Amino acid sequence: MAVEARTEQLAEPRPRRRRYRPSMSVPGLLGLPVAWLAVFFLVPIGIVAGYSVNLLSFGSVFGPASHGFTLQAWHDFLHSGVYLRLFWKSVKMSLLVSIAIVVLAYPLAYYLALSGTKRKYVLLLLLIAPFLTSYLLRVLAWKVILGDNGVLNSFFFWTGLRSPEHPFSQLLYSRFAVMLVLGYIWLPFVALPIFVSLESLDRGLLEAASDLGASRLTAFRKVTLPLSLPGVVAAFLFVFIPTIGEFVTPSLVGGANGYMYGNQIVDLFETGFPDWQTGSVLAIFLLGVVVLLTLVFSRFLQPRQVTAG
């Protein structure tokens, strides 16, 4: 390091700058964070992969010992169809939620970024604040609201709009409940990346479009929408990625109907007949899909999209 620094110093026209080293070296700085993630993030994932191909198995101490490499569990997973169907169901639910709330959030972000309102950051905070409160407690609220004898139904009985013999059933413990709650939880967050992309839009472009005779709608279609598309894609992925593997909300408000892929993974590890190998296959498959999505769309997933504001 020292030698490198010296040669750079000679090549540099302003040597005074190079002498400055107020912080530690790169290995000194990154050693701890990288080691932490290697040991408590990468190695654990490697262990799951190990379980999925039977290099490790339930109850073993380190080392393959009597466990041999086999792709049997992967073969079963890909051929039985049960788990893949469940995965597809979860993907569809998650897609529907993500698309719906991106569509809902777009006008919100548009209003904040382009209406010229003076209080846009206050309004943005108003929108985001619920996202920063307890996840489980917001699920709790919907459980209280949606139950057969819950707030919504009892309100209708009380006001006589609906008889107690005929409640709106299926509100709670259904696929609908899972998607409603997931949408409710993620909606504020989705507005953020869209807001950031609209906020950075050069209004001069819209004025130019207008001067050249484009209507507002045309300007929106040809200028605003294409330029905000990266934010829209990012928003979509920010919801879609965490919700495919969701298991908390479906286990609280989903019932049998709202059971998702994530619940299956948990059950394979926690119920009376744990099958860690199959569970690991399911987990690695999910991780693979997520990593693939992230890589394909990585140019849209800029960190600045969640830090601005």
Next chain:
Amino acid sequence: MDVALSKNGARILKAFFALVVVFLYAPIVVLLVFSFNKATIPAFPLSGFTLHWYHEFLSNSELKSSLKTSAIVAAISSVGAVFLGILSAIALVRHRFRGTGAVSALLLSPLVIPYVVFGLALLLLFHTAGIPRSIFTVVIGHIVITLPYTILVLMPRLQQIDVTLEEAAYDLGAGRVRTFVSITLPLLLPAVVSAYLIAFTTSFDEYAVASFVVGTQATFPIYLYAALRFPSNLPQVIAVAVVVISISLFVVIAAEIGRRVAERRLGAEG
């Protein structure tokens, strides 16, 4: 003429915005209303005002100990995450080195991993290594998932801080530690506080990962989850919900105001 929105368009969007805000806050208001309701089952019609449920949860020792456990876990893990976050942010912002892309991808990757996968992966690690589950295993997991948030908060602020200030201190004879403590850290402080609060609240609220690696000592979300599945003392939980949501809304707003004030002041100085 406004090029982005017609007058009517702005009105419609404003109404829509208001509608969504109502939708977002209505469930929280429902909780607030029913936390003061006498009946043991939250349903209309309302049956009278009471503070009973608040009294009851204040004397529920299981609940209180879970809140305490979560506070401890959150306090420790957020200190850890912020510490690692500061180191990472300085390396990524102040240094150019080979593999920056790979390193920052690794440091931010916990953002996209499904928590169910990470939770069970940690469980398998501790199982394989023979480490018993405890609040420390939860702390370890929470540091991993909150680290990327702290980096994302710290990096932009660090980029704004003028390197020449650090150079000046160094030229005047301050050592590395002195320069960091008396120049960089005070300038970075607003972001450090934001990062700490984000890490703290994330950890305090985290259920998915904790559910895999928690020991016998339940954290608040673990307690809450059990209470939600078997809602025998629902009104009490609703009362707690109101308190926790109020506190977190208060913290969020206070932090945001504090950050803006601090940044404006520092901006004026710089």
